[in-house]
Amino acid sequence: MRTIQLAVPPVAELPDIGAVLDRWQSDDGPLHLHIGDLGWYSLRGGDATAQALRVWRCGDSIRAIGLLDGQDLLRLSVDPDFSHDDSLARQIESDIDSSNSAVFGTGAAIVEARGATRLCDRLKARGWGADEAWTPLSRDLSLPVEEPGIRVEVAGPDDAEAWTAVHWSAFRGVPYTTDARERFVSRWHAMMSGPFSSRAQCLLGYDSSGVPIAVTTVWSAGPNRPGLLEPLAVHRDHQGHGYGKAIAIAAAKSLQQLGSSSASVCAESSNKGAVAAYSSAGYTPRTQVRDLRRDS
Template sequence: MSIILSIPSVDELSPAVDALKRWQYDGGPLHLHPGDLGWHSSRGAEATAAAIRMWLRDGEVLALGLLDGPDLVRLAVAPEWRDDEALARQFAVDLDAPGRVLDPDGATVEARGAERLTQLLLERVWERDEPWTTFHRGLSDPVKDCGLRIETIESDRAEVWVAVNWSAFRGSPFSDADRRRTVGRWLTMAGGPFYADARCLAAFDQNDDAVAVAAVWSAGPGRPGLLEPMGVHRSHRGHGYGTAITLAAAAALRDMGASSASVCVQSSNVGAVATYASAGFTPSDEVADLRRGSR
């Protein structure tokens, strides 16, 4: 049977995510994780399904991609198919053809662990992009207390979480329109098909101000969990709150049965690199996305 490129329906999301969960294991690459789909689902289930690409053979899902915008696809490949020559070549054809999967004017592929695909794309005049560092922390032992009050955010407290996350990643004034839109998206995510395996956490200082937030995503008991995103309010940086919320996130994943906690950051983000290291996360070798070069 030939390999088919497909876009799932909303009803097909659940079996696709089940497959993605099975592909997560300790010692494996930090490729596309169910939590990445969960974070994307703030756009709604229909938009999330429309952003997914599946490669199938005889009904079996061999690989999944998430279009994180029109010019970036983030991939995961079933472990037993990662070195398959036919799949790698079909990948290369589909990803290299402008407009088939990625925007004709720009294309970046996150293909961690897919070494044969990487080789084929480099042969097709693709280039290595900015390096990223993957961090892992085993969770067999208890995680030390972070020293702050940690709250698991429910729907009635969504505004607290999104306000800190906005400050951490946007930095611009948080208008009423921004608040309504981002709270609405958080509620869509929390009410969607992925959030049963997630928690959103907020850390509070001695004045009971929310100072840092994180989201954690499980792939099921005994499998690696994902920490994404993590951020500290711009008015509260420099006090170790990033380390504290990261420790709280690791503890939450342990409570959820995860075997380890993982996160990936741009290697140039020295602050984030230092934060994860201080929270007991161990870096792996750098990885780089692939960018379509000029013809």
Template sequence: MPGVMAALREWQHDEAPMQLHSGDIGWNYRFGTAATAEVTRAWSRDGRIVAVGMLDSPTLVRLAAAPDVSRDADLARRLVEDLSRPERGVLPEGAVSVEAPQGLLLHDLLTEEGWDVDEPWTPLFRDLTDPVEDAGVRIREMGLEQAQDFADVLRSAFNSTRPTAAYLHELSAGPFSADARCLGVCDEQGACVAVVTVWSAGPGRPGLVEPMGVHADHRGRGYGRAITLAGAAALREMGSSSVRVCTPSANVGGVATYKAAGFVAQPEVADRIRKV
């Protein structure tokens, strides 16, 4: 895993397309080291990692590749074989999806193999050269004593029962916790109403928002913009050159929130899907 994370950090740069980020794997550490290793795949050539995948679900793999092999025919063919054959241990039979950065030769070969295009997503980007404007609200770092507050906001924001207080405990105990900042917005009564986790890929490289959420009872009050600004400011302090995020284009409110926080929408992207 240290080698995988080092490769993913190295491949992040401001001109690169949206792709699997070291923070995506860092966020997966909320399920523990063994679970994260189990869903991670790496392709190597001559001892060097050239592509990395993470199973976001049993039927969806998210990919990244070294910039110098984006049009490498041998790697593209190998990826197609491994993604298409269940016995290779990447994706099962039936309907599956692949998220891969734009520009990979892999996309051309998947099209030839009959893979379709799924619903569009919107990547968003904010340059961090200049200081980030003040969020205008009370921001606090979410430590272990705020683990339940952190989970409660995420449960409400994403209408999910999955987030638990163990998330922050596992993240803080993980080997890459120093890459992350978990922040919260408090209302006038001191209640946590919005949270964000941001991930650094190292100085001079783009950071990632993963995840950001506002409690359902407190939407429409600017807390999403505020917590996003706070996350961007934290990444700038950590040396990040920019910050990026990707959200479904159908999530109109989410796209608007990021734009309000100074993010610029990039051309839409889409997963590749193999239907039954």
């Protein structure tokens, strides 16, 4: 019987790992780790992305892929054919929750493992508890998608400063200094020239006067598979005017043109405004999910 081994992949393997994640995406399955999550993380560069990955293999076959999104959060996807496999779950459990963990240090930790049924059962039995609730949402793209009602363009290299400025305003809410702008624009270019860039479209939405007010990036997992919105943002000075709904509709239309079967996104359930905006844009909320937490 072959053993399951954990490794940190070299950067050259990133495209192959992304292709495996693509095959694991399904409209009937959970909203788990997606190539878009790796793509957004690749703002940090290919080497850093590879170093943040943990890959479980049995022989030449990949059984699970995890992204360390910070020191204490592992975002994990398991091959759907092995979601109930106890030997795989036991090995991953050992690698993340033993005294000599190959994933986490000591102290608090969070595992996002949607669809990894057996692993979640084992972690709960070891005392891992439920973390905050998240709401997955998806929009079926087999039907026509309406116009968003604002002008939306695919952002190119010359739009990096405008795109990043909107995102910065929405998520940071502090002045976008020259140093911050140079760093973020450089990282944006790294993402859009990186190993997952062929799957991405950055969208930039404008108000009626031509001011950039909303952004998103959509990620394709290939034809007839769910695509992902990651991230989506509305400039802090322009929130509350329906631009979140508009850019979410534009994202669905873009993914439809790329051949995706659905457009997916996940929002914190406590963020009622985000859930409402996606819902108003035709995204259907699915059953809430919770990550698993180990307290310190």
